Amino acid sequence: MKFDISLLCSVAVGAQVVLGTPIRSRTPYNVKETHTAPSKWTKLGRAPSQHKLHLKIGLKQNNFEELSRHLNEVSNPDHGRYGQHLSVDEVNDFVKPTDETLDLTHEWLLSNGVSEMSYSPAKDWINILLDVGSAEALLDTEYSVYRHEDGTALVRTSKWSLPSHLHEHIDTIQPTTSFMRSVPKKSDWIQFSQPWTPPDYKPPTNETISKVCQFFPVTIECFQTLYATKGYQQKAPGIAKIAFNNFLNQTPIRPDIEAFLKHYRPEAADSANTFKSIEIDNGPAAQSEPLTLEQAAGDDFVREANLDAQTILGMTYPQPVYSYSTGGSPPFIPDLNAPTNTNEPYLEWVNFVMAQHDIPQVISTSYGDDEQTVPEAYARRVCQQFARLGARGVSLLVSSGDDGVGDEDGSSCYTNDGKNKTTFLPSFPASCPYVTSVGATQQFEPEVSAYRAPGLGPDGLKHGFYASGSGFSYYFDRPDWQDDVVPAYVKSLKGKYDGLYNKGGRGYPDISAQGLYFAFVFNLTESSISGTSASCPLMSSVVSLVNDALISSGKPTMGWLNPWLYKKGYKAFTDVTIGDSYGCGTKGFPVAKGWDPVTGFGTPIFPEMVRLAKGDHDGHH
Numbered sequence: 001m002k003f004d005i006s007l008l009c010s011v012a013v014g015a016q017v018v019l020g021t022p023i024r025s026r027t028p029y030n031v032k033e034t035h036t037a038p039s040k041w042t043k044l045g046r047a048p049s050q051h052k053l054h055l056k057i058g059l060k061q062n063n064f065e066e067l068s069r070h071l072n073e074v075s076n077p078d079h080g081r082y083g084q085h086l087s088v089d090e091v092n093d094f095v096k097p098t099d100e101t102l103d104l105t106h107e108w109l110l111s112n113g114v115s116e117m118s119y120s121p122a123k124d125w126i127n128i129l130l131d132v133g134s135a136e137a138l139l140d141t142e143y144s145v146y147r148h149e150d151g152t153a154l155v156r157t158s159k160w161s162l163p164s165h166l167h168e169h170i171d172t173i174q175p176t177t178s179f180m181r182s183v184p185k186k187s188d189w190i191q192f193s194q195p196w197t198p199p200d201y202k203p204p205t206n207e208t209i210s211k212v213c214q215f216f217p218v219t220i221e222c223f224q225t226l227y228a229t230k231g232y233q234q235k236a237p238g239i240a241k242i243a244f245n246n247f248l249n250q251t252p253i254r255p256d257i258e259a260f261l262k263h264y265r266p267e268a269a270d271s272a273n274t275f276k277s278i279e280i281d282n283g284p285a286a287q288s289e290p291l292t293l294e295q296a297a298g299d300d301f302v303r304e305a306n307l308d309a310q311t312i313l314g315m316t317y318p319q320p321v322y323s324y325s326t327g328g329s330p331p332f333i334p335d336l337n338a339p340t341n342t343n344e345p346y347l348e349w350v351n352f353v354m355a356q357h358d359i360p361q362v363i364s365t366s367y368g369d370d371e372q373t374v375p376e377a378y379a380r381r382v383c384q385q386f387a388r389l390g391a392r393g394v395s396l397l398v399s400s401g402d403d404g405v406g407d408e409d410g411s412s413c414y415t416n417d418g419k420n421k422t423t424f425l426p427s428f429p430a431s432c433p434y435v436t437s438v439g440a441t442q443q444f445e446p447e448v449s450a451y452r453a454p455g456l457g458p459d460g461l462k463h464g465f466y467a468s469g470s471g472f473s474y475y476f477d478r479p480d481w482q483d484d485v486v487p488a489y490v491k492s493l494k495g496k497y498d499g500l501y502n503k504g505g506r507g508y509p510d511i512s513a514q515g516l517y518f519a520f521v522f523n524l525t526e527s528s529i530s531g532t533s534a535s536c537p538l539m540s541s542v543v544s545l546v547n548d549a550l551i552s553s554g555k556p557t558m559g560w561l562n563p564w565l566y567k568k569g570y571k572a573f574t575d576v577t578i579g580d581s582y583g584c585g586t587k588g589f590p591v592a593k594g595w596d597p598v599t600g601f602g603t604p605i606f607p608e609m610v611r612l613a614k615g616d617h618d619g620h621h
Contacts, residue, residue: 083556085393235552268317283325315541390560399532401469404583440515449579470581
């Protein structure tokens with residue numbers, strides 16, 4: 001059944017009887033999950049009982065291990081099935097729950113008065129609409145309003161329960177214990193009147209690069225020159241497609257994008273008004289009018305979508321570009337009677353996309369939060385959803401974060417498991433092994449890891465700490481395709497930072513690209529913006545151009561990149577060997593020769609990526 005959020009609107013009628021109905025089940029309730037609120041969140045009080053929750057029940061997937069095996073085979077350049085991606089029906093067959101799981105869950109819901117529900121395409125997620133009071137009875141819990149120090153508010157609980165016999169059939173239910181805010185991974189926006197160069201900057205000696213690359217701002221022509229996409233003529237127009245994600249009411253502003261393209265990629269200017277805007281769960285459509293006064297004077301919630309669109313359209317024109325806008329409220333000053341929308345946007349988005357038969361082959365995501373803000377069970381299920389995209393042949397790239405290994409002074413570098421131990425803070429979804437995580441670099445000859453200490457910027461104003469996101473997951477073990485490089489890096493540290501990170505965890509980022517002082521148009525004004533929010537759409541664009549070259553040669557698109565990257569693809573990247581990740585009051589992980597958890601394998605060399613990818617696809621049709 002195709003996922004349709006509109007079906008949820010009538011659920012509340014059937015659900016209200018829960019309040020007056022004793023909970024019935026075959027077995028007693030036991031706690032299913034406990035997840036302490038992270039340190040930056042404060043409990044304000046009980047959530048209003050009539051506040052509505054879109055609950056998503058993640059059922060145990062029947063055969064994810066088999067899907068994972070297929071995914072690894074079609075993504076491994078040494079395997080005979082390389083590039084033979086799966087269809088939507090094949091993927092859904094692997095992950096659909098057993099009849100027993102569905103029957104027992106339905107019995108539990110019906111016995112508690114919940115009679116209306118909708119499903120994800122594989123029926124591995126059940127979606128219901130309940131008020132808080134009904135959800136509390138269903139899950140034997142209490143919901144509260146929590147406020148983040150930045151003003152974000154959520155309705156959440158720290159513990160919830162299920163009948164014992166359902167524990168093996170239900171992986172996760174959200175929103176319950178997830179405090180992930182999915183904030184854009186970007187740094188300061190700076191308005192400028194003229195180029196700026198810091199006193200210690202060394203310009204490139206390469207004349208070709210020095211003509212088009214300056215420290216501030218960095219332009220599309222510079223990216224094209226650095227990564228050798230300049231002059232590439234696309235050969236399969238309309239077939240290779242690329243998309244970017246917008247959450248938290250982010251929306252691209254077409255007049256800003258058009259002004260940017262007129263300046264930096266004139267032949268692409270018309271595409272600002274023709275790229276496709278796809279709205280999910282009442283997300284906002286791309287805006288055809290200039291910024292409103294409120295948007296221009298407000299927060300950062302328009303800039304990320306503009307940055308993604310400007311970078312991708314500037315790099316990939318004339319490819320079709322898709323903007324996915326998934327509903328969800330931005331932060332605001334919370335009121336106990338009007339807390340923010342409590343949706344989980346990744347699930348809304350990925351379930352929508354998985355239902356489509358025609359998906360863009362590259363999708364860029366510039367959002368994330370500290371891994372520990374997400375309960376492990378929920379993180380694993382979202383990560384498995386991303387694996388399904390990979391099996392379909394989609395390259396999903398995610399920004400690695402902008403705080404190095406944690407905040408600058410270490411004030412939040414602690415676990416939230418009640419032990420309050422000092423730790424580096426990995427980011428999610430960058431830590432998921434089924435995404436390709438993108439770090440950031442700066443300067444040009446050579447490129448170094450992106451880092452900026454707090455201090456005066458090009459506009460004469462003080463700007464904050466920024467460092468390419470870096471780390472090792474606590475939730476996801478190191479995948480075998482990292483075994484040849486990650487243990488060697490860990491060994492090279494000689495015990496430094498022992499206890500502050502998980503030596504056996506998935507290391508990230510995988511690769512990197514420019515991420516400081518991108519030329520940018522906001523409110524029809526020339527400006528600049530930084531962050532892995534910039535490097536991620538830039539790297540995604542290069543991958544999409546590789547796909548064009550593959551398609552024109554009759555070969556499959558790249559799909560899930562990581563096995564290819566770690567086996568062979570790294571040879572098509574320029575190794576970055578200078579810098580540190582910083583954060584948590586330390587210099588963080590050092591950049592090193594080969595892979596490192598700051599810049600990954602380095603930055604792309606487009607012609608080499610094409611050459612290697614074509615060679616790897618030979619004989620694997």
